[in-house]
Amino acid sequence: MRMKAYRTKEVLSIKKIPQTILLAGFLFLLLIIPALAVDPAEENYLQIQKSLDLMEQYNGTEMTTAEYLEKIWPQVYAKISPEHKEKLAAFTHIWELKELDRTDGGTGIGFTLNEAIGRERFALMDAIEKLEITEGEYQAIAQTEIYLDLSEDLRKHLSGMVRAQRGPDVGVRGGASITEGETQWFSKNVTANVTRISVDLQWENPANIQNNLSITIYSPDRCVFGPFIEAESFYSNPQKMQIHTYIVRPEGVAEGEWWYCIQGVKVDGVQNYTI
Structure with missing residues (x-):
């Protein structure tokens, strides 16, 4: 009889444990889910940094601009139209950062269609101009030198700005x-x-x-x-x-x-x- 009574208590105890665990687990999720929520701007900023790290790895590698964009910025390349992908495939990518032009009150960079780097960069600008991407992504792709010269706080801020198209x-x-x-x-x-x-x-x-x-x-x-x-x-x-x-x-x-x-x-x- 003692053995039977012991088993009865054990079964009752086992039935109560899942309810306790469920309640505790529910309360735990209520507390931790907000903490685990990912800030879209922060996530975009980290993605841009990963792409810039890849850019360093592929520096000096001969490839077309289409291949370059697909390898380093795949999330942006996937949004580009077939027409622009074809145009980018006509450029052989040789990455070269230009020297910044510093003037009173700001920093600029000059491109002209007479330069090989200018023609390639303008093709990139045309390809991504109307895409739904952040201002941070656009600046990092089209004006990398300026983007790298910005403060970290401003770069993070640009990662939260959806790029507005020209009206x-x-x-x-x-x-x-x-x-x-x-x-x-x-x-x-x-x-x-x-x-x-x-x-x-x-x-x-x-x-x-x-x-x-x-x-x-x-x-x-x-x-x-x-x-x-x-x-x-x-x-x-x-x-x-x-x-x-x-x-x-x-x-x-x-x-x-x-x-x-x-x-x-x-x-x-x-x-x-x-x-």
Whole structure:
């Protein structure tokens, strides 16, 4: 009888254990799931770093630009149209980082269609221009030198920004507003015999808030200037910020449509600005 009573208690105990485990497991999952949630921006940033590490490994390897993109940026290559894949396959990739052009207020890099590296890079830009990728991915692929020169915080921020496509020719406006992570495009038509283009991006920060904007300039002859991210405050008003730059060419700057890309790098709420 003692043996029977012992077994009865043991069976009852075994039946209760799964319920206790389930309850404890449920509570544990409620606590740990938020901690395990992956930040999409952080995940994208880490993926970009892996691709940049692969770029170092394949440095000096002869391959077409299509093969290069497929090996190093497979998640982006999969989104490219067959037409652009065919165009990229016509370039034999020889990777070479260009020296950055540093000017007051920012850093730029010059490409022209007369350079082999320029033709290849512009083909990459055309291929990924309209893809649903982050601004970080676009900059790391198309303007690697500038991306590598950015701070880690800014690179992580760009990994959380979905790249905005260029819209219709709206012209450069007197004033606009922007939020954090937003990208806005404006264009300006430049006539012949213009030797200097001056660009002045201004905004006034709310009290005790430091909002940051940036501007990148694209010329009709496919040169890229920026992104310019270093703003200066006005002496008379420390809350008023300005990014001022100019492009000069004695023989005349490129004639045609110039594009200005404004980005809300760090914005609390909505930031008004003028350009």
